[in-house]
Amino acid sequence: MQTQSKQSFTQRLKTLIIGSARSPHDRGIFHKLTLIAFFAWVGLGADGLSSSCYGPQEAFLALKGHTHLGIFVALASALTIFVISASYSQIIELFPAGGGGYLVASKLLSPTAGIVSGCALLIDYVLTITVSIASGTDAIFSFLPPEWSSFKLELAVVGIMILTLLNLRGVKESTIPFISIFLIFIVAHAFIIVYAIATHSMDIERVAGATIADVPKAYSEIGIVGMIFVFLRAYSMGAGTYTGIEAVSNGLPILREPKVKTAKRTMRYMAISLSFTVMGLMFAYILYKVTPEAGKTLNATLFEQVTSAWSGDSRSIFLYVILVSEAALLFAASQTGFVDGPRVLASMALDRWFPTRFTMLSDRLVTQNGILLMGGAALATMLLTRGSVQFLVILYSINVFITFLLSQLGMVRHWWSTRSSVQRWLRKLLVNSIGLILTALILALLIVFKFYEGGWITLLVTGILVGVAIIIKRNYNTTVQLLSRLDDLVHVTVSSSPSIKQKLNQEFDPKAKTAVLLVNGFNGVGLHTLFNVIRLFEGIFKNFIFVQIGAIDAGNFKGTEEIERLHAHVKSELDRYVDFTNRHGYYAEGFSSSGIDVIDEVVQIASNVLERFPHAVFFGGQLVFQKDSFLSRWLHNYTTFAAQRRLYHQGIPFVIIPVRVY
Secondary structure: OHHHHHHHHHHHHHHHHHOOOOOOOOOOHHHHHOEOHHHHHHHHHHHHHHHHHOHHHHHHHOOOOOHHHHHHHHHHHHHHHHHHHHHHHHHHHHOOOOOHHHHHHHHHOOHHHHHHHHHHHHHHHHHHHHHHHHHHHHHHHOOOOHHHHHHHHHHHHHHHHHHHHHHHHOHHHHHHHHHHHHHHHHHHHHHHHHHHHHHOHHHHHHHHHHHHHHHHHHHHHHHHHHHHHHHHHHHHHOHHHHOOOOHHHHOHHHEOOOHHHHHHHHHHHHHHHHHHHHHHHHHHHHHHOOOOOOOOOHHHHHHHHHOOOOOHHHHHHHHHHHHHHHHHHHHHHOHHHHHHHHHHHHHHHHOOOOOHHHHEOOOOOOOHHHHHHHHHHHHHHHHHHOOOHHHHHHHOOHHHHHHHHHHHHHHHHHHHHOOOOOOOHHHHHHHHHHHHHHHHHHHHHHHHHHHHHHHHHHHHHHHHHHHHHHHHHHHHHHHHHHHHHHHHHHHHHHHOOOOOHHHHHOOOOOOOOEEEEEOOOOOHHHHHHHHHHHHHOOOOOOEEEEEEEEEOEOOOOOOHHHHHHHHHHHHHHHHHHHHHHHHOOOEEEEEEEEEOOHHHHHHHHHHHHHHHOOOEEEEEEEEEEOOOOHHHHHHOOOHHHHHHHHHHHOOOOEEEEEEEEO
16 A cells, blocks of 8 residues: 555646656647747757857867957858758758758668767767756856856766756757747847847948958968868857757657748748847957956956946946856757657667667657657766866867768768769759768867867767667667568468368357457467467467557657557558468457557556456567677567566466577
8 A cells, every 4th residue: 555655745746747648549749749839940050059159169268369260260160050950951841740950861871871970979969968057057157156067076976967857848848948038038149139230230341351351460360271270160159050050850740730831931031040149249349349257258358348338227237147048058959869869879779879778759749768868968068077167169060070970971872873864963962962061060170179189089079979879779679580480480370271270150158268368469479479379378368359550650759640650560460460360260450559668558458458358368479689788688679578467467377488699
């Protein structure tokens, strides 16, 4: 009784924190969960827009005194934003089901390119969460007393934990709280940029003249090679500005229908707002001759200078509002990592590069394991780097350009190979070719300039993750090959003729001994289990019931049509078992269901089966490996053991039939 009370309390606490369970069978669930373009702009675009809080700063500081070259960096940054956005709009059109860089590289280049792209994205999304929250913490402490700065790391850790919990509730639930903050950020930054430029409009001519004069001056001091070096370094150090643009193509499944139209509209919102903010801030830095101050971001210093002539109260209120909105938006930017990271991980798990448990949905219909992994990895990264934005920015943005490069290369290859059948192929090829050249250039610059400063760590961790994925994939492939010998059973059953057909004329007795077999498709494992039950319990069981649960996961939770297709597939597989068993003289039925928790569905069906067949014994086949290792236990489904435990607690007999995988 105490256990039930404890479980009840735990369930109530979970509901309070995470929210009540949702049903995947609700026909309106996809409308409730998906985002319109504006909400998607908040949830997915915050990453890109928030990078204006540190991207322009890093680029400006990298100019090393040649600040007027910042105008060229700003123009190049805006051009890059629009080129990458245009190229990803074409990816969205070609892959309307989503998948982003991982799917593009896998389908258009090779599975190897896909795994490199996917692993690079996963590391990038972990860093997105970490650098966004660390930058948000810095922004908060920019207007707090300096002696409080010792609590930065603690606040960042708490921030990761809170956002992890928010995302466990759902995408929309984790996005809505940031809408007002997002709008305040947009309005406040648009105002401050326009105000800064307008109040210094008389200085624009001076700045233009100084820029023209600064070019020959820089040439005389450092030469043409030095100028190019300074420009390219500043351009590459601000590359964090472009991260997040790919988020829409990865997040297509969470967008409202029509998905492609919604995604392209979201992309336009992102490109326009980001380019305006980046260019505006860079021009304002130059107009106000902003210099870095200890303990403050460059934006905080700029805002103080712009509002220096305002009266006390209005200035204090505005500074508080704009800096708080920056800090809050930086926290919101981590949403991209929490939303898209688990989706990329689930796509890779469906292809067996990672454990299939990462495709599973929670009762809130989110990829809970992926969210927890992303949050845990970001937490570890935050602690290891001590929340240093300067160091995190060095680690950041390298990987996203690996994905950018592979995606653009795949698209260029696609347009060229389909040029004879695609309209306006040359225009499409040109867009992705320009994107390929730009992303290749930026990636090369990032590696050159950041490698010895710490960028090698990002590349090393990415390489290790690729290696882990290859080991996991090899293990799954080996298991499939070992199980292939059982596939002969399928061919035998299809071609076999009934041997004891006369038994079909016997009267059906629901109270006779009944064997209930848990199966997962009409395959060698299920047939092996059936044959062993018949062999080991010869003549005992008169009825055979087959139970199959269709697992609703990240792979098929894309619309009502997909779920209905899953139902139909499960029923057709059970019908094959029933037909085969009937042809051999036994009474057989199939019980099917679908849901996010296979064990819960099995327990529910078990009670229905026992009502009709009171003398039923449950059976399940379980893979047995020659060497039971951590990897085999971690990777392979132990649903049978879990079902046995649950049914045992209800006093229902359950027998496991071993299926040797060696």
